[in-house]
Amino acid sequence: MKDRMTPAVRMAGHSQRGQCAKRLSILDAAADVFCRQGFAGASIDEIAAVACVSRQTIYNHYREKETLFVAVVEDVMNRANAMLFSVLSGFPENADNLEDDLTGFAVRLNKNCICNHDGKFLRKLVQTEGERYPHLFESWRRQGPGKLTTALSALLARLAHGRALVIDDFDVAARQFVALCNADLQMMTLFGETPSDEQLEKAARNAVRTFLKAYGAPPADKAGPRAHLAALPG
Amino acid sequence: MKDRMTPAVRMAGHSQRGQCAKRLSILDAAADVFCRQGFAGASIDEIAAVACVSRQTIYNHYREKETLFVAVVEDVMNRANAMLFSVLSGFPENADNLEDDLTGFAVRLNKNCICNHDGKFLRKLVQTEGERYPHLFESWRRQGPGKLTTALSALLARLAHGRALVIDDFDVAARQFVALCNADLQMMTLFGETPSDEQLEKAARNAVRTFLKAYGAPPADKAGPRAHLAALPG
DNA sequence: GTAAAATTAGACTCCATTGTCTAAATCGTC
DNA sequence: GACGATTTAGACAATGGAGTCTAATTTTAC
Numbered sequence: 001m002k003d004r005m006t007p008a009v010r011m012a013g014h015s016q017r018g019q020c021a022k023r024l025s026i027l028d029a030a031a032d033v034f035c036r037q038g039f040a041g042a043s044i045d046e047i048a049a050v051a052c053v054s055r056q057t058i059y060n061h062y063r064e065k066e067t068l069f070v071a072v073v074e075d076v077m078n079r080a081n082a083m084l085f086s087v088l089s090g091f092p093e094n095a096d097n098l099e100d101d102l103t104g105f106a107v108r109l110n111k112n113c114i115c116n117h118d119g120k121f122l123r124k125l126v127q128t129e130g131e132r133y134p135h136l137f138e139s140w141r142r143q144g145p146g147k148l149t150t151a152l153s154a155l156l157a158r159l160a161h162g163r164a165l166v167i168d169d170f171d172v173a174a175r176q177f178v179a180l181c182n183a184d185l186q187m188m189t190l191f192g193e194t195p196s197d198e199q200l201e202k203a204a205r206n207a208v209r210t211f212l213k214a215y216g217a218p219p220a221d222k223a224g225p226r227a228h229l230a231a232l233p234g
Numbered sequence: 235m236k237d238r239m240t241p242a243v244r245m246a247g248h249s250q251r252g253q254c255a256k257r258l259s260i261l262d263a264a265a266d267v268f269c270r271q272g273f274a275g276a277s278i279d280e281i282a283a284v285a286c287v288s289r290q291t292i293y294n295h296y297r298e299k300e301t302l303f304v305a306v307v308e309d310v311m312n313r314a315n316a317m318l319f320s321v322l323s324g325f326p327e328n329a330d331n332l333e334d335d336l337t338g339f340a341v342r343l344n345k346n347c348i349c350n351h352d353g354k355f356l357r358k359l360v361q362t363e364g365e366r367y368p369h370l371f372e373s374w375r376r377q378g379p380g381k382l383t384t385a386l387s388a389l390l391a392r393l394a395h396g397r398a399l400v401i402d403d404f405d406v407a408a409r410q411f412v413a414l415c416n417a418d419l420q421m422m423t424l425f426g427e428t429p430s431d432e433q434l435e436k437a438a439r440n441a442v443r444t445f446l447k448a449y450g451a452p453p454a455d456k457a458g459p460r461a462h463l464a465a466l467p468g
Numbered sequence: 469g470t471a472a473a474a475t476t477a478g479a480c481t482c483c484a485t486t487g488t489c490t491a492a493a494t495c496g497t498c
Numbered sequence: 499g500a501c502g503a504t505t506t507a508g509a510c511a512a513t514g515g516a517g518t519c520t521a522a523t524t525t526t527a528c
Binding site: 065 | 487
């Protein structure tokens with residue numbers, strides 16, 4: 001059996017674009033089938049059919065079903081983490097327009113990290129296969145959601161330092177922010193349904209309003225401390 | 235094939251305690267195995283072994299694997315719903331000691347409905363098999379989580395009517411309360427881990443504090459509107 | 469105690485799937 | 499256009515699980 005080429009080598013020359021395309025096609029198809037059927041229920045033949053590739057090609061690239069599964073999970077995790085930090089980079093820097101900026105951030109968080117394909121895949125697979133592959137998912141937990149809390153916590157601390165928020169425990173506030181973002185979509189998320197843009201917008205707005213009611217800094221004494229309530233439309 | 239007896243008939247005489255015990259034993263074992271392995275991964279032989287029953291006995295009670303699966307899911311749903319409404323009945327009636335009472339309620343909600351065996355089972359199975367049995371899980375969604383929001387919303391409305399809370403949208407507040415309760419346990423919940431009593435307590439306290447910061451009624455003008463912050467320990 | 473019903477172990481068939489192998493076809497490079 | 503590498507379709511063996519059947523045993527009802 002010859003050595004498998006590393007991704008770097010694989011991308012080096014344009015010579016193997018075809019091979020690389022097959023690989024990606026297999027990964028995508030496998031993600032789809034594993035997500036729908038679970039590990040046990042997924043058949044290599046079905047993956048091959050979805051990928052428009054012969055079964056043998058799959059075995060050329062991945063020694064066995066489990067190898068393929070691990071590769072798929074790692075692939076999705078990498079994509080999901082990259083997306084997570086891309087979304088995190090859009091967290092509001094300053095406090096002008098905080099409500100709107102936070103709402104936009106919440107929409108992107110839900111839309112691109114939690115309610116998307118990859119989020120659905122990871123939730124499903126972590127739950128069903130987590131116990132069978134502890135270190136695989138444990139590493140995701142540390143690198144994905146774990147770092148999300150840490151990073152979000154730091155971003156909230158920055159806003160609090162700038163007097164835009166009043167927060168006693170940044171980690172708790174970070175987790176609560178994420179939880180509130182999902183509050184209205186929990187059931188859809190659980191059932192794997194995709195919310196409409198309107199639903200995303202409304203959920204984010206509800207979340208941010210409540211978050212700011214709890215953690216928003218009281219406006220600098222010219223108005224009452226709940227002035228933002230009076231500013232609500234309707 | 236003879237008619238299957240209804241549960242009522244089954245319990246009527248003491249004559250069939252043995253048969254009934256087998257049935258329950260099969261349901262429990264099947265819940266365990268389906269939860270660990272999913273529908274496709276679960277083998278009837280393993281269920282029989284766990285239930286200490288022969289394979290044929292399972293087929294005497296349930297025509298085929300799918301029949302057994304549906305029965306298990308319905309059984310767990312019924313238990314979970316009963317527990318849910320039992321916990322709901324402990325929702326605080328009046329506003330003396332609201333923070334502590336709500337915290338106790340939040341602990342019970344997490345401990346007995348969300349982080350327990352049945353909660354884990356339902357989350358897992360809804361996600362993995364939900365698309366294959368739409369009406370089965372749809373009915374649970376309406377009768378379980380759906381009614382939870384409705385009921386909790388009404389309970390919050392009662393407190394708001396008694397001036398203990400200030401809430402604009404009761405449904406949103408209900409969903410947010412549940413979301414906040416899980417905020418600190420989300421990852422453990424996802425990974426199917428069971429939180430300690432201490433973790434449950436802390437998570438509930440964090441949730442209720444934030445909920446009351448957002449929705450607590452401002453104390454009747456003797457102190458500033460954020461007086462409860464000053465009342466925090468530390 | 470006896471008869472009917474339920475349970476058991478195990479053999480059995482059937483079928484889907486995994487993973488291997490091979491010979492032909494296709495692709496990319498020179 | 500030729501050559502090597504890759505892909506393909508399909509046959510193939512081996513495995514495991516679903517569901518049936520039977521004959522013996524146990525439990526329950528009366």
